[in-house]
Amino acid sequence: MSTATGTPPEALRTQMVERILAGQRLAPAVEAVLRHVERHRYVPDAPIADAYNEQAVITHTFPDGTHLSCASGPIIVAAMLDALHVEPGHNVLEIGAGTGYNAALLASLTGVAGQVTTLDVNADVTAAARRNLDDTGYSHVRVITRDGAEGAAEHGPYDRIIVTVGAWDISRTWWDQMVPGGRLVLPMRWRGTTRAVAFTKRDDHWESDWVFLCGFVPMLGQPGEHSATVDPDRLVTLHYDTDQPVDVDALQGVLDREKVEVWSDATVGGEEPFDRVWLRLTATDDRTVRIQADQKAVTSGFCTPAIAVRSPALIDGGSLAYLTTRRSDDQQGCWQLGAIGHGPDGEQLANRILDEIAVWDRDRSADPHLVAYPTGTTPPDDTTGKLITKPENRLYLAYDRQ
Secondary structure, three states, X not given: OOOOOOOOHHHHHHHHHHHHHOOOOOOHHHHHXXXXXXXXXXXXXXXXXXXXXXXXXXXXXXXXXXXXXEEOOHXXXXXXXXXXXXXXXXXXXXXXXXXXXXXXXXXXXXXXXXXXXXXXXXXXHHHHHHHHHHHOOOOOOEEEEOOHHHOOHHHOOEEEEEEOOEEOOOOHHHHHOEEEXXXXXXXXXXXXXXXXXXXXXXXXXXXXXEEEEOOOOEOOOOOOEEEEEOOOOOXXXXXXXXXXXXXXXXXXXXXXXXXXXXXXXXXXXXXXXXXXXXXXXXXXXXXEEEEEEOHHHHHHOOOOOOOOOOEEEEEEOOEEEEEEEEEOOOOOOEEEEEEEEEOOOHXXXXXXXXXXXXXXXXXXXXXXXXXXXXXXXXXXXXXXXXXXXXXXXXXXXXXXXX
């Protein structure tokens, strides 16, 4: 079997792994299973070259065209798998069956003494995963059609749980079905951004030690986010969490109100990431949301976020400010970071964004430390960090451990 260009799958798989290793270290066992499992056989309808490129391969969609399931890009698959720390003999639960590829990787890591159970709420997804796993020699992997938030207590407790759909909250059942000291890796959504986070189960809380930028299809059944347009042409949308008191009516037409631009001294190269500015804002300011602008709004100059489809913004009453960029006059090929504000408090909000740009600029690689206390557990009085309240957890974010 080969691609149209004549490159065999084995060579494409080797190229995929080498590309991953160029950007991150992997445990030898994780590298070995990535070299072994034939990813193209889990997306049989896609060109073989696409199976090994750094891209998500969409496998199922809703009737309205939104994505229901996909094969995630190899870099995030490898990163989350490495952070999970799977060992031979482990009992592993996967939430989000996808194509079955990730379950095959897990089964290769757990070995004959281990167990892997994968869940998905959609019967078409589980049927395809079951078929792919059977066809590639992983018929021993359990595939169950079920809401992933329910877990699978009948096959637990689990040493490891991995979630491969965007989770707005951490299900209490995952806590109950995890062994003490067990490890959970999931794409966690808060304040409009998504980060893969690795948690360890402590006596009464989850504690993180790894955070990684990612994007995933949202998990069904966790309606923790709202969205609202703020202009008559519906070109600009704000996305915010249910615990945020957003006055949607007050924000209507905000982009037509007084405007101010403020600029920092920080610049980035063309491919240099600056997403941790957003992380800084989520850990310090409850007013942080996501702004999304249609290309028409960007082209006309009506709304120009740093990244049109996903950038951080601050909102307060009828005022708004968002992160933006412009070409640097002093450094060729670089972009200067700034903020644009609208409304009576727009300048104050824009300067607040500049404050966090300055902090980020002093340590561009720092990630927050996350602690989550499940419902029914009581955080100590001296717990520090920005509190984000979710139905099943109290999530704290802090950059300096106390």
